[in-house]
Amino acid sequence: MADYREAPLATRPKTLDPNEYFNVSPDQRRAEEGRAALRANLKRQYQTQLNNPHRQELIEDPALTRWVYARANPYTTFRPTFKTSLMGAMFGVLPLFVLYYAFKTDRDRKEDQIKAGTRERKFNLSS
């Protein structure tokens, strides 16, 4: 298993992750303790609100609000750069013209064939 290669976009199993075995310095431990302190604080806030007998309303999650706001308002921080303009042009403008051109030429070709009488029209009801 020394040459284990994970699938693209997937993660490594925890038993093969080098972080498990090599990140044991005191700084790393302190960092983990800091993260645990933040988590415990949030847990405390949530449990206090959850077990409050006088609570009538829903418990509002500010992280969820921030996520929704961030996803709904990307335009405040949007900036037209080369990459973003290219993306916009490729996905927004180009399909219009490409699809118009494709459908128009296909339909014109079919129309010419029908006018010349070479097209077999199996489902034509108006003949």
Add this chain to the structure above:
Amino acid sequence: MRSSSSAGRQQTVNMAGVGFRRWAQALSKGKAPGFSALLSGCRAASGVSKGGLPGPCPTTPEEKAAAAKKYNMRVDDYEPYPDKGEGFGDYPNLPERSQHERDPWYQWDHPDLRRNWGEPMHWNFDMFIRNRVDTSPSPVDWSTMCKQLFGFIGFMLFMFYVGEKFPAYQPVAPKQYPYNNLYLEKGGDPEKQPEEVKNYKI
């Protein structure tokens, strides 16, 4: 009793009138132009505060520290998206891990989402829920998976090709009928002697 109830009803009617008057006053006093003028001049105390929503990309370390505090993350863990104008702002760039990978036995606040209250959500959180994209490690590694899948498909295709080239089936012949190929049943003359048909060879 009746008098008190009628007095109460009168009281509520009065309060509605007062409320309407206050609303009309607020309308006329509105300073902001357009639609904002129709809203009252104060806002509710519920919901996230003004500095609690995502903002523009942080550049200085102080802005980064403030953003980390806002998102309930440590300053070392907080890493914003690179400022390429793609619309992320100061939202943290969390590792792309699906909710499948989270501990199923821990007491999460929201067990179906495997998430605690207040925890910063990944930008593509709705993609990483347990019904959708799964980034957990595969049972065997990539090369083994590729070999097994493409090996099987390749073998099956090869065998189908060989089967097309060299078909193998039971030998067949046209059906043979007795009584001189059913001479009488097919409308032959009963007086005439039919020619003898021999459908076998010994």
